[in-house]
Amino acid sequence: MSEPVDIFVIGGGVNGVGVARDAAGRGLTVALAEMHDLASATSSASTKLFHGGLRYLEYYEFRLVREALIEREVLLKAMPHISWPMRFVLPHHKGLRPWWLVRLGLFLYDHLGGRKILPATKALDLSRDKAGKPLKSEYRRAFEYSDCWVQDARLVSLMARDAAKRGANIMTRTRVTGAEQVTGEDGKTLWKVSLENAEGPLPPIHARALVNAGGPWVADLLKGAIGIDTREKVRLVRGSHIVTRKLYDHDRCYFFQGSDGRIIFAIPYEQDFTLIGTTDQDHHGPARDAKCTPEEADYLCRFASEYFERPVTTDDIVWTYSGVRPLYDDGASSATAATRDYVLSLRKEGAPLLSVFGGKITTHRKLAEAVIHKLSHYFPQAGGDWTATSTLPGGDFPVAETAAMPDRLARDYPFLDHAAALRLIRSYGSECWDLLGNAKTPADLGRHFGAGLYEAEVRWLMEKEFAKTAEDIVFRRTKRGLRMSADEIAALDDRMNAAG
Template identity: 60%
Template sequence: MLDIFIIGGGINGCGIARDAVGRGFSVGLAEMDDLASGTSSRSTKLVHGGLRYLEHYEFRLVRESLMEREVLWASAPHIIHPLRFVLPHHKGLRPAWLLRLGLFLYDHLGGRKLLPKTKTLDLTRDPAGRPLKGDYRRGFEYSDCWVDDARLVTLVARDAADRGVDVSTRTRVTRAERVGDHWRITLHDRLSDETRQVEARLLINAAGPWVDRVLRELPDGDAGHHVRHNVRLVQGSHIVVPKMFDHDRCYIFQNADGRIIFAIPYEGDFTLIGTTDRDYKGDLKAIAISDEETDYLCAAASEYFKQPVKREAIVWSYAGVRPLYDDGASSAQEATREYVLKVDGAAEASKIINVFGGKITTYRKLAEHVLQHVEAVLGRRGPAWTAKATLPGGDFPVDGVEATLAALAARYPAIDRSLIERLVRHYGTRTRDILGAARNEAELGRAFGAGLTQAEVHYLIEQEWARSAADIVWRRSKLGLRMTAAEIAALDAYVQAALAERISAAAQ
């Protein structure tokens, strides 16, 4: 029997699993689709304090988030890096004194040590002013971090599995029922069409947008007040356009409706623009950017950039829903970003811990708080440990990316440096596991396009739960921006054949 079973393979579920197994608990986790296939791969890709949350007096959340920036950066310097944000001043919106006050708090609230502090910019002289319209003459520049969100989830899951967690993707929990002092959980593997049961003393519902549905589907008599509506689904959408500026800084733009959007350097040749905030009531399997959101993002960015952002320039878009705790806020952007944990179950019975809300930046702290509830039920096994631990491939200093790249380039002189650089930015020191003994690129096997090779594909299948081309080109990487539809289709055919061969070999 397991100590803990977790429903949900997003950042919260994987983070809880990793923390728990590292303390000595036995853990299983099921994700009905791919890791990070929901909210956790559809963010603005930031590890940030949330500057605008200060306006809603969410000081605890902002402080915790600010403190986590450098902790997460140190844990995964290959997929997280510092980013400077340029905030142009607009006289018609928030006054300069309010911005300065907010940025002063932002600099000092979270114990910043390595990230540079805020400074004032003369946009008539600074290169950051060149892409902007001429009436933006003054601005502020502050620090946060960028993260490859879906890769973060995968690396957290990989570390959890390396430590003993049974991670099952494409596996849906079809039933969870209390049997005496524990849970009996029925799992359906969607790829093999097989059903199995596991038992666990404690159940954790970290299903993100599906958290309420999981509660509703518990057997009658167990659900109690679970049928209540707990989650407010807020859609956030993004667009990707060809690169709009040459420097490596990001912009944060204030809008007349009080909302903000970001314009972020993305994958070398592109700019990511987002996000929106609107309540979502539709099918969770049919989330997509709306025409209204597209027009909003284009118009909001065009208020600042000299070059208008036009719909026809969009090369990709994505949308996700944030499962915020329903605190009764009047508007989507005012709903709390705080996470909320609810423990249900009688003292003598099996318990369920429900996770509502949360954000990528606070996933590690959320996991620590969940473990406090776990320990109250199952007893203490080991100390908190994740604050100083690195994720797979991140075992080098935060300023060590270039040294890691240089060492690998010297080790593999016949392999294109740009390919090694991309691999290091995705896999860090585990790039060696992909390149292996290859003396040149030909020895990495079949080339699928955009630098993706057979060696990398097999690594993703065997080590990172990739089961389709979409898993590889949109979540484990963003190579879909550079690959043709025919290349992606050929990749998918190869992946399916490789999986079938793997299943056949396992059955023999």
């Protein structure tokens, strides 16, 4: 029997990778298996916000909102390259929540989380402010408040990279086929985890504790590979988004309220597009089959058109995506009302098994800490909390310097225009200089695959960020697929396959 690891994590989404990183940084030995690519399901299909969840106040989820509000600035300081502040414009709809009630909610939002970096809420006169120009004239007043944007899939790949640097064994495209409790050589109970990849079965890995962070598959893993009969269930809620051609010219987001009680966001996206979402639909069937349905796309277009002067139609859509949120099944009457809080379930019989239900991207770091705290009895040698003050790769610069970074990069590499420099900084931060090296011209970066994606960047993502296919790169780590043709993406896939 090989030496067991302390913790084996199932699932390479934001929660699983967050747990692996946290544990490795405490000096524990860690292995993680993800059956597909990192962030290939829910964690790359979010609305891409670090936010407190303004609408959760209506459901009295004050603890969750407060924790998320505090986390916004903790996370912003840890990753100023892939996360940045955004201002959100909330037009007042006279037929819905009264002005005073929205103001009260935003007062709480400003003060629950001890805000220090992000600016406070203010009122807007939409007849005078630029934010009113794309909207119908009936919307005359608005509030503007703060939250943060995050590149969700990049967050996961950078955390995985940091976890690996700290000793974690990160295995992508590796499926857990079984997990059973066995007796180790010292007489203590261990988990024996059976694995397979595209080549077939792999040697099993033994672990002192098992963390099931399977996301939408958490309950399936319990009943299937792990073989435990449990009454705990997840409620699969599908969130769909549409990406349209750019709908307005400023850099602020919109928060729109609907007469059905739902809300959606309209967000500047990848410089030339607008992201609109999300829906909340109970999802039936395999989580991997989640797609933005024509009905959901129509709903989002109609919703946005209630506010924008120029109607949004399906002809404006250039891309859609959909993910399944694995919410803890709390018996709520609707998908919208179901809790976004996380639940950690610990089984102590024999070797410990901790299953993660629910959660949201904003609270992934706190969730990971809570997982390790729950397991701390089994690992007294583990170090203390550390992630709150640690930056991710490329994020080792102050938030206040973020705006100047693209100009610095363009000065050092004059062949980059502002848009290219901005994209690179917002992906790689201070590591841009390592990625570009001694390049004097675009030709020095190797083959151009399209949309500003060169071989040097592809090689970086393959060698350092676990990318294996073109899809991993163009639709998760870079979003260049929005601008690339099918032939260009196929050519990239061929090149990556040839490179191994």
